[in-house]
Amino acid sequence: MDRIGFLGVPDVTDEARQIFDEDIAEVGYVMSTSRLWAYQPATMTGLFDLLGQVNAGEHLSLRQRSVLVTACASAFGDSYCSLMWGSRLARASDEETAAGVLKGVDDGLSNSERAMAAWARKVARDPNGTTAADVQELRDAGFSDPQIFTITAFVALRVAFSTVNDALGLRPDAPLRSTAPAAVRDAVTFGHPIADAEDEA
Template sequence: MDNFLPEPELTDAAARLYDEDLADNGYVMNLSRLWAYQPDTLAGLFELVGGVAEGGGLTPRQRAVLVAACASTLGDSYCSLAWGARLAKAAGEEAAAGVLRGDDSGLEAAERVMAAWARKVARDPNGTGPADVRELRAAGFDDRQVFAMTAFVALRLAFSTVNDALGALPDAELRAAAPPLVRAAVTYGRPPATTA
């Protein structure tokens, strides 16, 4: 078993979650087998995360920067592989691997400020200060976007925390599909499952 909890009884809501995975990925993800205990909670969380991102006008690339930076800071190998692969498509494999290692030199200037903010929020939210917010503003972000970035990272951290605390291993298929430099950069967190 690739989670600490056994797979729950298959309810209609869990079956829909599994069917979505099969349609999108061709396999049922380990995290879905975990969230099958409360599929409606997962749907509500993702709806909230999406609403926060849309309300702040965060682009898919910006979302990938934020998640890759916060997941790698937390040591979440699952989301690092998934979102590192997304960032690689948007910004290039070297830039994505860099973000996962804490090197943002491959990003645009405003994205570097976003990544630094995501890491601060993930590492020590009580350690942030007005100067950090001024830096985000200086990079061109308005207060609505600063709030959205912060709430987005916090919600993603909640998702990662549940997955990591309950032992969800990154899927073997997820690791295999990630670009080589992204795979090489994810040297932390739970090791991927070894079999599909």
Template sequence: MSGIGFLGMPELGDEAKRIFDEDVEDLGYVMNVSRLWAYQPKAVKLFFGLFREVSVPHGLDDRQRAILVVACASAFGDSYCSLVWGTRLAAAAGEEVASGVLTGSDTGLTGEERAMARWARKVARDPTRTTQADVRELRDAGISDERIFAMTAFVALRIAFATVNDALGVPPDSAYRTRAPEAVLSAVTFGRSFQD
């Protein structure tokens, strides 16, 4: 197996092989991010555990998590997560909704979801510029302080994960050329390109 991004392939231990096997079982191929994180498979498992820990117990459902990831990834300029999660959002809410979150128009979102998407973009673009008024907007949309914290931690962790992948040159999986809906592909005009 050749390298991925800017790095060569590490020696594969049992944990990395298990991640690869899970990818093949779930998707039919090994994801590019799994190849990169084969350098530290325990760390990637911890990341995924943290994603769940900060979001699921605090009332963030699959659709809301997808909105947060798509909004922050597109604002951050990460094509990989935008394609993967944009495809998930399209499956859950429709292509128009996914395209709207990717482009920032937020077409088809509820008032609460629009507030969540705006917050995710602010955190991704410049967290030092958020204000009390931004948090008030979330509260006015019906989001509790507990969920505001959970959303913020979730978005920050997603940015950290994407930063490692992007900095080391990991391209989106080629499978998303056909797996992603056309509206999602058309909206992702940023970040790293597909590489065969």
């Protein structure tokens, strides 16, 4: 493979190789995101450290993070994170709930999760269009102002990550064609198509 997205393949440094090894341990292969961010592996590590720091105070659960990323990535039109995090949400709930969130239908979520998903979509689509009433909906769903800040910062950083990947033509990993639940795959009708296996050989 001589390209990653629209760019050539970067040299693999020790920092990048460490990220690759972590991918193999976690999902069984080196993810395309890691190959792309091998241009600046320290930046990728720093971004995810920052996401962890953002979440350190309020401790969003994996399910809550899955709701937020699935909602914001699909609203943003990012197929890669929609498939990855839609699959995680399916494991934390069920396929139909995850597929619904990808389509903007939140029937399978709790009241607080529905408020989070709605806010994530607004932040991803039009952050200048949010209103005090939108924030009040989060308060009404039980979130404190510190929690609302955490949710917003988390979504914004995820959008930043997706922006780089999407702008540089990154396609979702070929294994997602078989590992993502069928309902999740069918719901992701936007963004870059899943890579062909031969493209990642």
